Amino acid sequence: MNFRHLEYFLKLAENEHMRLTAEQLNTSQPNLSHAISVLEKELGVALFEKKGRNIYLTRYGKIFYDYVSPGLNQLYSGKQMLQEIASPETGQIQLGFIYTMGSSLTPNLAKQFLAEKNNEAIQFRFSQGNSSDILQQLKSDNIDIAICSKIDDDAEIHFDVLTEQKIVVIVPNKHPLTKNSQNTVSLNELAGYPFVYYNNQSGLRPYIDEILNNHSIQPQITCEVEEDHSMLGFVGYDYGVAIMPDIPSISAYPVTKLTITDEIPSRYIYLATKKNKRKTPVVQKFYDYCLEKKMTL
Structure with a gap:
């Protein structure tokens, strides 16, 4: 089922007016009619009926609208949420760290990062544990980035030295x-x-x-x-x-x-990220900041 066709259906169902809907969707009336025709053929029912110059939802169209409307709204909300989370200025960073790093380095590093220009609205979600737990969370995509020990060479994890610990x-x-x-x-x-x-x-x-x-x-x-x-x-x-x-x-x-x-x-502390996983813009921003900062203990 074509996502664009569903958008066309939703807008036409709300307007019940071909020309107005085509203008709002920045498309032609023939293109709009074709999209609805393809959708009706796929569903096997008529979604609209004409009465004179007007167009109305059929009984089937009304049923379909009740499902499409909240469904598309959820998709739009999900898209917006992901864009906000990934935004380099308003996004969210899931940061895991080992116990030793909770008393100074992690809170200090996060606070300094948030104090940088255009970073004020970024949010951190913190997760604490031992290195084994933190690296497993990283592999499971429960966190974006980790501050931890390098237990062994791991084919899934990339390690960068962050600091040296006394x-x-x-x-x-x-x-x-x-x-x-x-x-x-x-x-x-x-x-x-x-x-x-x-x-x-x-x-x-x-x-x-x-x-x-x-x-x-x-x-x-x-x-x-x-x-x-x-x-x-x-x-x-x-x-x-x-x-x-x-x-x-x-x-x-x-x-x-x-x-x-x-x-x-x-004794080194590492910044760990998952190999072959694309970083969101906000995670990439924090990652670059950490490597540039090279915190000292």
Whole structure:
């Protein structure tokens, strides 16, 4: 069924006047008559009847109109909604981020972006989780763009480095390792202590595994957690020591932050997008802004 023919039918049904309808549709009367004829042939019923110079809906036409009118209005509304969502000035961005990025980088980045000229009316919809969850949401098209760890090379996901994250050791207050007045620690000094560790769903798990493996340390794990604040809580209650990102909320817990004296691999945070998926104008605008900004932590 031709969408244009339905538009012609709807307008003619509302006007019941051929010449006026043709003018409003910017077409000729013969073209309008042909469109209605094709539609009637497809449906197998007459939609209009002539009485003198006037044209009226038939009983079948009235029934059909009751379906076409709300249907086309829904389509128009859907089209308008998508255009508004995708607009580079009034659109919507579904942004996913890992827990660590919720305290500073993500809110700061979004706020700075919205402060740019012509960005004030753009809306963000935020989604938070571990890297596995966030990347799955990206693959399922539930979000447009993600700030997360790079777990593995993924054929469906494109990763761009967004920032580098500082990694520290945290220990309970009054822990033996806090006796160092400079608040520093070598990785080998951690070997004799139990660990609070990230679970397998966390993007930090393979990174910390690599750090410890490089120093031949097999951690004695007392408990595994999913996100940073749980880690801080368990360390604060003396479940063990932990290696984690240097986030602002560390100071709110009864723990001491220690700087690692060893050289360790860089810990990067990535901007992730789905390969082979066309970005809407507003998502492309935010994507370009992020890569230009290169936020620092």
